[in-house]
Amino acid sequence: MTQPCPRCGGRGTISSIEDLQITITCPACKGSSNISTDYIQCQSCRGIGYTSTNHQYNGKLITGTVCVSCNKLGIVKSPQTIFREQQAKQQAEQRAISQRLQQEQELTRQANLAIKQRDQQIADLKQRELLLIEQITENKKKIAEMEKLGQQQQANYLELLKLHLKLQEELISLKQTS
Numbered sequence: 618m619t620q621p622c623p624r625c626g627g628r629g630t631i632s633s634i635e636d637l638q639i640t641i642t643c644p645a646c647k648g649s650s651n652i653s654t655d656y657i658q659c660q661s662c663r664g665i666g667y668t669s670t671n672h673q674y675n676g677k678l679i680t681g682t683v684c685v686s687c688n689k690l691g692i693v694k695s696p697q698t699i700f701r702e703q704q705a706k707q708q709a710e711q712r713a714i715s716q717r718l719q720q721e722q723e724l725t726r727q728a729n730l731a732i733k734q735r736d737q738q739i740a741d742l743k744q745r746e747l748l749l750i751e752q753i754t755e756n757k758k759k760i761a762e763m764e765k766l767g768q769q770q771q772a773n774y775l776e777l778l779k780l781h782l783k784l785q786e787e788l789i790s791l792k793q794t795s
């Protein structure tokens with residue numbers, strides 16, 4: 618939305634403050650005659666751009682004072698525009714904050730997930746370790762039983778061998794006496 622430039626009245630040119638005989642391009646609309654409705658006439662200088670103009674005083678030229686509100690332009694942003702811009706800025710800041718918050722929450726969630734997975738892996742490994750210990754214990758028991766059985770068989774064998782030798786001796790002595 619545009620409006621006729623309040624500085625030049627829509628003419629696009631103004632008289633120079635330094636020399637009223639000279640016509641210059643309007644600094645507010647840059648000669649286009651229209652400006653955005655975001656701007657209003659500066660109240661500090663009444664749209665002139667200077668709070669005091671060049672004038673003669675006791676035969677001396679006193680230079681005008683540039684308006685600090687509009688810096689020579691003669692227009693300023695309207696209070697509504699300033700309010701709207703501030704609101705937009707605050708909203709952008711809030712959006713940035715909530716975005717950062719979401720990013721932090723996501724990072725925390727990922728970190729918690731990683732911790733959970735690691736804990737699960739440790740638990741799985743412990744369970745596997747317990748299972749292996751159980752199997753090893755079981756195998757040791759079986760080996761001990763087999764060793765015991767082997768010793769028993771060895772003893773039986775020796776017993777049998779002894780008996781066999783005794784019987785052979787007996788047979789020989791019988792053959793000799795007969």
Ligand SMILES: [Zn+2]
Binds near residue numbers: 622625626647650
């Ligand atoms: Zn203008």
Ligand SMILES: [Zn+2]
Binds near residue numbers: 659661685689
């Ligand atoms: Zn001003």
